[in-house]
Amino acid sequence: MNNGQRATDDGPRTFPMPWLIGIDEAGYGPNLGPLVQTAVGASAPDDGCLWKRLGKAVRKAGDKRGNGALIVDDSKKVYASRKGLDKLEVGVLATLLPADQEFPLSLGQFLERVAPAALVELRGERWFDETQLLPIAVEAERIRTAAEKFHRQREAVDIGEFWVRSRVTPPALFNTMLDRLLNKADILAHGLCWLLREGRHPDNGRDPVIFAIDRQGGRRYHEALLASVCPDGWVRVVSEDAICCRYRMEGKRQWHWSFEVEAEARHFTVALASMISKYLREVLMGQFNRFWLTQVPGLKPTAGYPTDAGRFYAAIRPAMTQLGIEEAAVWRRR
8 A cells, every 4th residue: 555645747745544433333232242342444545435435345235236245334234133144244354354364263363353452351251262263154265255355446446454443341341330330321432432542543644533433322412522532632513413413623633523323324434343343242142142052951042132131141040050150240230
């Protein structure tokens, strides 16, 4: 990649290469399993639509092109448990891993790349197995083929490799934080602030960083939240309404933030963040279910949401007692 230099008739010229960073989550509503929040971004020659720039290699879920393009969209449109994990897995691994990635890859190795801080928390979970091999649902060759096409197009349009940070909050940590904070929404905001801090300087450059965040937890205004993330400057309100709130700050570089309803429909990076969060949660929930099915044979797996979590939790309570696992380590109180 050429780091923003463009040839002109008058010689080399440097253009801004803004960082486009999207943030979304999966697992905010369930009583069982982890909350996963992800920030993902890339530098690009402008702040336009990455779906258009990457159009030869990616498509939205509703696009019926049969050219083998990867689907990058809101995870709810890409994944449904009854249809399997394959489209979600291909989209996540092919965009995040290099085209020459050797497989199989352990879950621990993948987490070291995208969520290194999460490994500390997850290693305390009885059900967690970092040696599980990826991919799970598709052949490795399918990932390689998709990755080669994607990265070839990404490089052709001067988009950098994706920068990723995921934060995983298992139930034990979730409940501990609930004891310290006011409510469930504060836990979501705490993770969001962590991702915003991580993303303020995705590199050592001075190009603008443009955040798009899916509006979460019912919070309407975000100036105070951003001020806590950016104590070294003055966060300015650009606009605030029921659909989108925009803010900016100037310092070593420019920062822009937009908190939008259904941001994953308008921002490629938010959609990919949604997919990464969902993929990690589904892989971890698969491990959670397998662990408890060995303890309670014949138990039907759960997605962890309130409509079904009570049934699953009641069934594993006797086994939890035998294993000495406390309620706070399994059941999220809110």
